[in-house]
Amino acid sequence: MSNADKLHEIRAIIVRHKRWDLVFMVVGMFALMIAVLTFTVLFTQMIIDGMPRLSWDFFTSFPSRRPGSAGILSAWVGTSLVMLVTIAAAVPMGIGAGVYLEEYAPKNLVTEIIEINVTNLAGVPSIIYGLLALGLFVYQLGFGQSILSAGLALALLILPVVIVTTRESIRAIPVAIREGAYALGATKWQTVSDHLIPYSAAGILTGIIIGLARAIGETAPIITIGAMTFIAFLPPSPVQTDFPFLSFEWLMSPFTVMPIQMFNWVSRPEEAFQLNAAAAGLVLVVMTLAMNAFAIYLRYRMRKKIKW
Amino acid sequence: MTAKSTAEINHQPRRLGYSYRRNLRERFIETLLFLTAFASVAITLAIMVMLVKESFVFFQHVSIWDFLTDTQWTPLFDDAHYGILPLVSGTLVSSAVALLVAIPLGTIIAIYLSEFAPFTVREIAKPFLELLGGVPTIVYGYFALLFVTPLLQKIFPELPGFSLLSAGLVMGIMIIPYVSSLSEDAMRAVPMSMREGSYAMGATRFQTAIRVVMPAAYSGIAAAYILGISRAVGETMVVAVAAGMQPNLTWNPMEPAATITAYIVQVSLGDLPHGSIGYQTIFAAGFTLLLMTLTFNIIGHVLRKRYREIY
Numbered sequence: 001m002s003n004a005d006k007l008h009e010i011r012a013i014i015v016r017h018k019r020w021d022l023v024f025m026v027v028g029m030f031a032l033m034i035a036v037l038t039f040t041v042l043f044t045q046m047i048i049d050g051m052p053r054l055s056w057d058f059f060t061s062f063p064s065r066r067p068g069s070a071g072i073l074s075a076w077v078g079t080s081l082v083m084l085v086t087i088a089a090a091v092p093m094g095i096g097a098g099v100y101l102e103e104y105a106p107k108n109l110v111t112e113i114i115e116i117n118v119t120n121l122a123g124v125p126s127i128i129y130g131l132l133a134l135g136l137f138v139y140q141l142g143f144g145q146s147i148l149s150a151g152l153a154l155a156l157l158i159l160p161v162v163i164v165t166t167r168e169s170i171r172a173i174p175v176a177i178r179e180g181a182y183a184l185g186a187t188k189w190q191t192v193s194d195h196l197i198p199y200s201a202a203g204i205l206t207g208i209i210i211g212l213a214r215a216i217g218e219t220a221p222i223i224t225i226g227a228m229t230f231i232a233f234l235p236p237s238p239v240q241t242d243f244p245f246l247s248f249e250w251l252m253s254p255f256t257v258m259p260i261q262m263f264n265w266v267s268r269p270e271e272a273f274q275l276n277a278a279a280a281g282l283v284l285v286v287m288t289l290a291m292n293a294f295a296i297y298l299r300y301r302m303r304k305k306i307k308w
Numbered sequence: 309m310t311a312k313s314t315a316e317i318n319h320q321p322r323r324l325g326y327s328y329r330r331n332l333r334e335r336f337i338e339t340l341l342f343l344t345a346f347a348s349v350a351i352t353l354a355i356m357v358m359l360v361k362e363s364f365v366f367f368q369h370v371s372i373w374d375f376l377t378d379t380q381w382t383p384l385f386d387d388a389h390y391g392i393l394p395l396v397s398g399t400l401v402s403s404a405v406a407l408l409v410a411i412p413l414g415t416i417i418a419i420y421l422s423e424f425a426p427f428t429v430r431e432i433a434k435p436f437l438e439l440l441g442g443v444p445t446i447v448y449g450y451f452a453l454l455f456v457t458p459l460l461q462k463i464f465p466e467l468p469g470f471s472l473l474s475a476g477l478v479m480g481i482m483i484i485p486y487v488s489s490l491s492e493d494a495m496r497a498v499p500m501s502m503r504e505g506s507y508a509m510g511a512t513r514f515q516t517a518i519r520v521v522m523p524a525a526y527s528g529i530a531a532a533y534i535l536g537i538s539r540a541v542g543e544t545m546v547v548a549v550a551a552g553m554q555p556n557l558t559w560n561p562m563e564p565a566a567t568i569t570a571y572i573v574q575v576s577l578g579d580l581p582h583g584s585i586g587y588q589t590i591f592a593a594g595f596t597l598l599l600m601t602l603t604f605n606i607i608g609h610v611l612r613k614r615y616r617e618i619y
Contacts, residue, residue, distance in 0.1 A: 017512045017514070017515065018512055020512065020514045020515075021512050021513050021514045024419075024420070024424065024513075024514045024517075025420075025424055027416060027420075028416055028417065028419065028420025028421075028424055028425070029420070031413045031416040031417045031420065032417050032420060032421075032433055034413060034481075035413070035417065035437065035440060035481065035484055035485075036436065038481050039436075039439075039440055039443075041455070042443075042447070042448075042451045042455070045451070045454075045455055046447075046450075092344070093344045093347055094344075096340065096341050096343075096344030096345070097341070097344045097345040097347065097348060099341055100338075100341035100342055100344065100345040101345055104338055104341055104342070105345070110346075113349060114345050114346065114348060114349055117348050117349050117352050118348050120352070120602075120605060121348055121351060121352060123535065123538050123601060123605050124355070124542075124598070124601065125538070125541070125542025125543075125544070125569070125597060125598075125601055126542070126544065127542065127544045127569050127572055127573075127594065127597070128355060128359075128542070128594055128597065128598055129355075130572075130576075131355075131358065131359065131572070131590065131591060131594040132351075132354055132355045132358050132359075134576075135358040135361075135362060135591070136354055136358060139582050156351055159347075159348065159351070160348070163348070187330060187334050188334060188338075189333070189334055189337045189338075210442075213442055214442070216444070217442075217443070217444025217445065217446065217447070218444070218445075219444070219445065219446045219544070219545045220445075220544035220545060220548075220569065220572075220573065223573050223576050223577065224572060224573070224576045224590075225576075226576055226579075259444055259446045259545075262446050262447075262450070263446050263449075263545065263548075263549065266446070266449065266450050266453060266454075266549055267549065274454060277450055278450070281444075281446070281447045281450050284444050284446075284447060285443055285444070285447055288442050288443065288444055289439055289442065289443070291442075292438065292439050292442040293435075293439065296435045296438060296439075
């Protein structure tokens with residue numbers, strides 16, 4: 001075979017291989033488009049079905065047997081109150097655990113067990129947390145099928161997210177900051193509370209928001225606790241007109257939340273209720289998307305701004 | 309001079325010296341922080357205790373052999389059978405459909421984003437996929453029941469209103485972001501020098517991606533797949549809405565069937581008294597589910613340890 005022939009052959013091989021590159025480019029774009037397209041279709045479908053139902057009345061009416069006058073008042077109030085409990089439980093616990101593991105923990109077996117355990121907790125299906133809450137909070141501790149039980153269940157669920165993001169953002173702070181604080185005579189806790197937590201606040205906030213966005217959409221654990229699907233009253237208000245002005249009666253109140261309300265409407269055979277489900281879903285999606293988008297934005301800004 | 313400075317030091321404010329109170333406070337805070345960290349272990353223990361305790365009572369009524377071999381699951385009927393197989397088959401079939409969608413698409417997207425996509429595409433696609441993973445699962449359930457099922461019925465007219473197929477397909481789309489983002493992270497962690505070596509030998513991008521980057525990122529990609537599997541097995545709302553609530557021992561995705569999670573939802577929606585056998589069944593079912601996901605997680609852990617390449 002002459003040299004020219006060989007060269008020709010090599011060129012042909014190169015062209016053939018490059019063609020595969022192109023084919024894969026197209027396949028990759030196509031795969032990405034499937035994901036994008038699904039989401040667009042899902043969102044459009046919900047807007048088409050749900051938009052006509054979205055009115056002021058939809059937010060201020062209780063669920064009803066007549067689909068036309070049913071609303072999500074008890075659902076969004078319930079979701080807000082449950083989230084209050086979740087924040088109150090998950091934020092201090094998550095930040096505390098994150099700080100301990102990153103700053104205090106000695107390198108020993110206990111620490112390793114805790115670390116492996118946090119990773120594993122993130123992989124436990126959400127419905128299992130529901131079963132834990134049903135056995136522990138509802139019956140063992142006697143909280144009943146209440147806002148308190150639901151909020152605590154969701155707090156356990158998002159705890160790993162808060163712990164992991166807290167650790168990551170504290171780890172990103174250079175050692176020099178700690179050494180500087182120690183050199184000035186600060187104790188460990190002074191260093192943590194005056195420097196490390198404030199500097200990592202944006203990162204921790206990102207984690208909390210992502211966790212809450214997940215908690216808002218979680219349905220399974222709350223159904224497992226035994227939340228009712230038809231609630232036509234509001235829990236007692238936390239703020240009272242007379243002394244002592246604050247009441248915690250709402251913690252023990254029966255409740256419903258947005259995703260359960262939506263589940264209830266989806267599983268009805270009448271189409272009118274399914275339109276309600278679309279409207280409730282739209283509210284839910286907009287809420288979680290807004291929270292996630294805010295978290296992503298926060299992280300993006302942080303990356304740009306902070307240069308140690 | 310020396311004497312004076314010693315005296316001065318002695319007159320320094322006491323806060324620079326050893327302070328019992330300050331040390332006590334530090335100790336107290338450290339203990340408190342340790343307790344918050346240890347709470348995660350307590351949660352795991354509580355989960356195990358709760359599931360094992362209620363399952364233990366359950367298995368005093370039902371033998372483990374019946375539980376594992378009986379082909380009917382009818383705990384709430386007069387003629388009660390307690391065979392977990394129908395629920396397991398529903399779980400496995402819907403998960404298999406989901407993974408057939410999520411693993412190929414997720415892997416292709418990961419390779420594309422990590423090795424092929426221009427910078428701007430990646431910067432837009434990554435947050436977008438993240439948002440896709442943040443959509444509540446009940447919304448995906450709605451989508452499966454009221455959009456995907458009617459669409460599939462146009463292609464397969466005999467498809468019933470509830471089916472493992474449509475639940476699985478939507479679940480697959482839902483899991484794509486988990487698989488793609490973890491796999492992509494693993495591939496991007498492969499050092500540039502390996503790609504450069506491959507290019508220098510005359511390999512194209514595609515050859516480099518498949519034969520160099522993917523094998524090097526193997527353990528991370530495997531971990532992503534395992535995470536996808538445990539998501540699919542533990543997913544609840546999509547299957548509860550779109551796959552039906554009827555236990556059905558089948559391997560055919562075109563049929564309706566309840567999964568383990570759907571059964572727990574179904575029982576919880578009713579009003580079962582605490583302590584009844586029906587109440588205990590959901591803990592036995594949940595225990596089975598936990599063991600299934602735990603097995604996958606352990607396999608993932610072993611894979612990661614065994615095939616980790618260190619650069």
